[in-house]
Amino acid sequence: MIIKKLPVEFERARVIMQQIEAAGFEAYFVGGSVRDTISGNLIHDVDIASSAYPEEIKKIFTHTVDTGIDHGTVMVLDHGEGYEVTTFRTESGYQDFRRPDSVTFVRSLSEDLKRRDFTINALAMRENGEVIDLFNGLKDLKNGVIRAVGTPQQRFHEDALRMMRAARFASQLDFKIESKTMAGIEANAPLLAKIAVERTRVELEKLFLGQNPADGIEVFVTTGLFKYCPMLAPFEADLRQLATLSEWNLSLSTEVWALLSYTFYFQNKQIGQFLRAWKTSNQVINDTVQIVRAVTEILEEEQSPMMLFQTGRDRLVSANKIALLFGGELQTNDILAHYDALPIKNKSELKIDGKQLLQETELQPGPQLGTILMQLEQAVVNGTIDNQHGLLIEAARKMAKEG
Template sequence: MIIKKLPEEFEQARPIMQKIEAAGFEAYFVGGSVRDTILGNTIHDVDIASSAYPNEIKQIFNRTVDTGIEHGTVMVLEHGEGYEITTFRTESGYQDFRRPDSVTFVRSLTEDLQRRDFTINALAMRENGEIIDLFSGLKDLKNGVIKAVGDPQQRFHEDALRMMRAARFASQLDFTIEAKTMAGIKANASLLTKIAVERIRVELEKLFLGQNPTSGIEVFVNTKLYQYCPMLAPFEIDLRQLATLEKWDLSLPSEVWALLAYTFYLHGKQINQFLKAWKTSNQVIIDTVQVVAAINEISEEVLTAKMLYQTGKERLISANKIALLFGGELTTDDILKRYDELPIKHKNELELNGKQLLQEANLRPGPIIGKILQRLEQDVVENKIENRHDLLIEAAKEMVKEG
């Protein structure tokens, strides 16, 4: 098979590969970019593998950076772009089920590809677009099958995260997992505890953001992988419920976590504890807590002006995506119309600031200033007072009188 029209990312890298070949070595595009090109999907990182050893790559090119030379990776800098070239290698000894104890550089493409995770990721491509398929990856791509290269047990012992990757690809590509590969995941699911939570989290988020997340969730649950993830063990029934939902349209990690938190009936501190166990960012925690609170009001059709204001436009869109999955009846357009009708969208739009309040209400600096502004902000949002400077000052003076 030859791909005649290569994506621009490959075209830009072709001169690099041609230079390597001119020096007497082999060079191939490998990995997900090759798979996605064949599928007609957008490609991201372009990976290049070569029979040239790192020092040989450094002799061929004038400008290089040792980005991972101990694992055979050298970055070549050409025309303002960086291209990572990784030497063909074999790996051995995976005592931590994550990283090889030793890496050996080899000249054989076959030896390099046979250590990869799945046949659909073990494809290589020459710079002219010719596909090298040593493990029937093209057949599996055509049939929509995720199949381990060689022995699944061995592949998952080399890197236990590959089991999560299989579930993720089931969702992302809408593929099914081959029987022996599925059996290998079930037999080795407990090895997932050897993997850093951050790496598992990335795969889980991609699973939920795939084109067929219900398929990925079924794999995740049926293989018992979920039991070896932070705080998910008690929620098998809830996860299975998610696998019955249709018409998913999630696009952000915070939407993934809001969906899970809402499904598990988590609130406030519980959400915080749950997401800290998954080592998400503080911003994702803040967004998730607010989105779940909004979902609850949307579902009960009691969406208040205060909630609209606190949640904000983007998080309201996220909240209603999830509410609609569970039978919510408010349209996103209706919710955004109500949001657009709010008197203010941010506290900076309040026609009174702290400095003005100090000067015009004859107050001393202190916590009272923030409390008054916060009360005024809330009253404006709830249409209890018009957002006019003179009215806000008068209201502030009344608050002071009332103590």
Template sequence: MIIKKLPEEFEQARPVMQRIEQAGFEAYFVGGSVRDTILKKPIHDVDIATSAYPEEVKHIFNHTVDTGIEHGTVMILDHGKGYETTTFRTESGYQDYRRPDQVTFVRSLKEDLQRRDFTINALAMKENGAVIDLFSGLKDLKNGIIRAVGDPQARFNEDALRMMRAVRFSSQLDFKIEKKTLAGIADHAQLLEKIAVERTRVELEKMLLGDNPANGITQLLETGLYKYCPMLEHFKSGLAEIVTLNKWDLSNDTEVWSLLCYSFFLEGKQINDFLRQWKTSNQVITDTTVIVSAISSLLEDEIIPEVLYETGRDRLVSANKISNLFGGELTTKEVLEAYDNLPIKSKKELAINGGQLINGAQLNPGPMIGQTLQRLETMVVNDEIPNSTDELMSAAVKMLKED
């Protein structure tokens, strides 16, 4: 197979490949960029594999960086761009079920490709677009199959994260996992506990952002992988419910976690505890907590000013998207129109501040100021009082007298 029209990312890298070949070595594009080009999907990183050893690569090019030289990787700098170039290698000894204990540089492309995870990722391409397929990856791409290279048991024992990658690709590409590969995942599922939570989290997020996330979740359940993900063992029924949802199209990590937390009936501190186990960022925890709270309100088809105000525009889009998946009937347009009609969108827009309360309402500095401002803010949001300094000052004085 020859790809006649290469993406621009490959075209820009061709001179680098040609220089390696002119020096008497082999060079190929490898990995996901080759797979995605064949699938006519956008490509991201361009990786190069070569028969040249690291020192030989550095001898060919004037500008390089040793980004991972112990594993054979050198960054070639060319016209302001960097190309990670890795020597063909074999690997052995995976005591941590993730990284090889020993890397051996070789001159054989076949030896290099046979250590890779799946056939669809074991494709190589020459700089002229000629695809090298030594493990029937093209056939599996055509048939929508995820198949381990060689023995699935060995591949997953080498790197347990490959199991999550298989499930992720089943969602991301809407492919089926081949029978022996699926059995290998089930047999080694417990090894996922050996993998850093952060790595597992990235794969789960990508899975749920894929073309067919229900497919990925089904594989998580069928193989038992979910049992070895933080806390998911307690939420099997929630995962099963997500599978039944109609077509959904999440846009970011926060929406992923909001959907999961809502499906698992988590709220407040429970959300915090759950996401801490997954080592998400504090911002994701904050946003997810707010979104899940808003989903419950939107599902009642109620547009409550305070909920709109506390949630904010971007998070409302996410909340209503998930609400609609569970039967909510409000359109995003309706929700955003209501938000845009709020008297204020943030505390900063309130026409009075603490200093004015101290001077105008004879309040002493202290908690009472914050409490009063909070009450005024709520009244403005609910359209109970105009956002006017005079009106707010009068209301504050009246509150203080009544208190």
């Protein structure tokens, strides 16, 4: 198979390949970019594999960076672009089920490709567009099949995260996992506990953001992978329920965590515990809390001004995506219209601040000042006080007098 029209990302990199070949070595595009090009999908990173050893690559090119020299990777810099070139290699001794104990550089493309995870990712392509398929990856790509290269047991012992990648590809590509590969995942699922939670989190997020999340979730649950993820073991029934949902439209990782938190009926403190176990950022935790609160009100067809104000436009869009999954009937544009009608959209729009209150009232620094500012904000948002400086000063004095 020859791809006659290459994406521009490959076209730019061809000069690198040609220079490597001119020096007497082999060079191929490899990995997901080849798979996605054949499938007609957008490509991301362009990876190059070569028979040239790192020191040989550094002799060919003037400008290089040792980005992963121990594993054979050198970045070649060309006209402001960086291209990672990795030497063909074999790996052995995966005692921690995620990293090889030793890496050996080789000159053989087949030796390099046979250590890759799935046949659809073990495709290589010459700079002229000729595809090299040593493991029937083209057939599996055509038929929508995810199949481990060689023995599933060996592939998953080399890197247990590959099991999560299989579930993710089932969702992302809308492919089916071949029976032996599926059995291999089920048999080796406990190994996932040995993988850093950050790596597992990335795959789980991509699974939920794929074009067919229901199938990915089904694999995730049926194989038992979920049992070896932070705080998910008790929620098999809830996860299975998610696998029955349709009309998925999630696009942000925060939406994934809000969906899970809402599904598990987590409240604020529980959401924090859950997301910290997955090592998300504090910002993701805060966003998730707000989105879950909004989902509840939207599904109950309540849109209090304070909920709209505290959630904000972007998080309201996310919240309604989740509400729609659970049968919500409100249109996002209608919700945003209510948001746009709020007197103020953030604290900075309030026509009073703490400094002005101290200058123009008898209030003193302390908790009461903060409480009154919060009450003024709520009153403006709820429409009980107009957002006018004089009215706010008058209301603040009355609040202070009433204690």
